[in-house]
Amino acid sequence: EAQVTQNPRYLITVTGKKLTVTCSQNMNHEYMSWYRQDPGLGLRQIYYSMNVEVTDKGDVPEGYKVSRKEKRNFPLILESPSPNQTSLYFCASNRANTGELFFGEGSRLTVL
Amino acid sequence: AQSVTQLGSHVSVSEGALVLLRCNYSSSVPPYLFWYVQYPNQGLQLLLKYTSAATLVKGINGFEAEFKKSETSFHLTKPSAHMSDAAEYFCAVSEPPNYGGSQGNLIFGKGTKLSVKP
Numbered sequence: 001e002a003q004v005t006q007n008p009r010y011l012i013t014v015t016g017k018k019l020t021v022t023c024s025q026n027m028n029h030e031y032m033s034w035y036r037q038d039p040g041l042g043l044r045q046i047y048y049s050m051n052v053e054v055t056d057k058g059d060v061p062e063g064y065k066v067s068r069k070e071k072r073n074f075p076l077i078l079e080s081p082s083p084n085q086t087s088l089y090f091c092a093s094n095r096a097n098t099g100e101l102f103f104g105e106g107s108r109l110t111v112l
Numbered sequence: 113a114q115s116v117t118q119l120g121s122h123v124s125v126s127e128g129a130l131v132l133l134r135c136n137y138s139s140s141v142p143p144y145l146f147w148y149v150q151y152p153n154q155g156l157q158l159l160l161k162y163t164s165a166a167t168l169v170k171g172i173n174g175f176e177a178e179f180k181k182s183e184t185s186f187h188l189t190k191p192s193a194h195m196s197d198a199a200e201y202f203c204a205v206s207e208p209p210n211y212g213g214s215q216g217n218l219i220f221g222k223g224t225k226l227s228v229k230p
Contacts, residue, residue, distance in 0.1 A: 042222035103155030
């Protein structure tokens with residue numbers, strides 16, 4: 001089954017404790033991206049990647065890092081989480097030249 | 113720069129009534145336009161997309177949208193609402209690849225939550 005898998009789905013952590021949200025897709029898509037969803041703000045892109053070792057900032061990259069060492073994986077790293085990073089995070093992937101994003105089920109992160 | 117405005121953060125309709133969710137876009141190049149739906153506790157899934165072919169686009173679950181360049185609009189409609197349509201709907205815009213668009217770099221609107229009353 002074609003899917004984008006994110007882990008963990010739910011996480012409560014404390015300020016400053018590094019964490020990684022993993023994302024994996026099994027569709028051999030070139031593009032992968034991370035979004036955060038906040039009430040009243042819709043989805044905002046954090047980072048995106050057009051292929052292995054090619055990443056670029058989205059609209060709200062501050063406080064986040066990503067890496068794309070393999071085509072299928074695109075982890076999101078919060079080196080020193082802060083409460084304003086409490087949000088619902090979505091990973092997505094798509095084939096080049098299409099805008100049809102395939103989304104994971106989301107990771108709800110709470111930073112205390 | 114591109115942007116999307118969705119008019120109305122909440123829309124409520126009765127079952128069987130017309131659904132109309134409004135989306136206006138701003139783009140300096142001919143856009144690609146999308147509607148995504150998010151059911152509770154789930155990720156987003158594509159409803160339909162406009163990529164410069166037919167201006168009236170049909171999607172899943174009986175939804176359709178019409179691209180109107182003169183009005184810079186891409187409103188989503190469904191003739192008869194069903195209880196299962198209750199969800200949040202997002203309009204999104206991107207630049208086409210031949211205009212140098214970063215595929216996958218969609219700009220989303222803030223969403224419209226649709227409620228359907230029995």
